[in-house]
Amino acid sequence: MIDMEPITVIVETPKGSSHKYDYEPGLKCFKLKKILPAGLIFPFDFGYIPDTKGGDGDPLDVIVISEISTFPGCCMDCRVIGALKVLQTERDGSTMRNDRYLAVPIVSQLFSDVNTMLHLPEDIINQLENFFKNYNEQAGKKFEVLERVEAEEAYRMIKA
Template identity: 70%
Template sequence: MESITAIIESPKGSGHKFDYEPALKCFKLKKILPAGMVFPFDFGFIQDTKGGDGDPLDVIAISEITTFPGCCMDCRVIGVIKARQTERNGETMRNDRFLVVPEVSHLYKEITSIEQLPDIIIEELQSFFKNYNEQAGKKFEVIESAGAKDAYNLIKNHTS
């Protein structure tokens, strides 16, 4: 499968949530996470895609790397955490999290599928997103995790 380009909004270890604002052509600080809560890996989006929430598809870059808002990385898709998100107003939509590995990663260079990751990484990511959404008055419900091929097909089906 070909690489995709991930654009990072919130870096690994950051307690700040940044969002890209197309109209302003910059990254805007959206919120500060509760004390002690930080992004476990770089978090961003896949350009030219559109998910169930109307935003570009969310991406988590699994690696030893910590980048910065606006960093673009070529990545291989290794899987997806399929999820339903319920907003404060009760509206429910799909809001999947696509797992990728940056092509430059040394520590994860052999990882090509979600099945190769330690279970604890997937469990921690699921817990992070449940807690993150709960703090915002939303509900994040994991449907299932799927491998690289399923994830890549979902991305292709959501490309504009």
């Protein structure tokens, strides 16, 4: 078993939002990127791990499983509980890895015993996968989950 230190996550889009925000480093602010179709909302806070880079060239994406909703720019310490290895196909047909990491805030009370995806109800993972499939379809992209990975492997992927 490896020693997994907490990661810092910066929230871009809060749980329950139908607006997608992205951090714009050049402007040093969060910018409204898109409005989701009626009925489609982010099931949990969505953000990124600073000083990392994913297959899409952006910082690594994180879904923060929590009982609360925060705000764009909220910074929190989280423990990694797993990841979805993902293949994303753009509108132009190009394909890249764009994995989604799952984490729980260190301060969470409801999810305080969740240390791995195995501790989550299967419905939560299915809901997340379906959300991202629908979200990408709306943008003319394809989102394919290749594999679910547990906490230690996800942590190693972040630190690689």
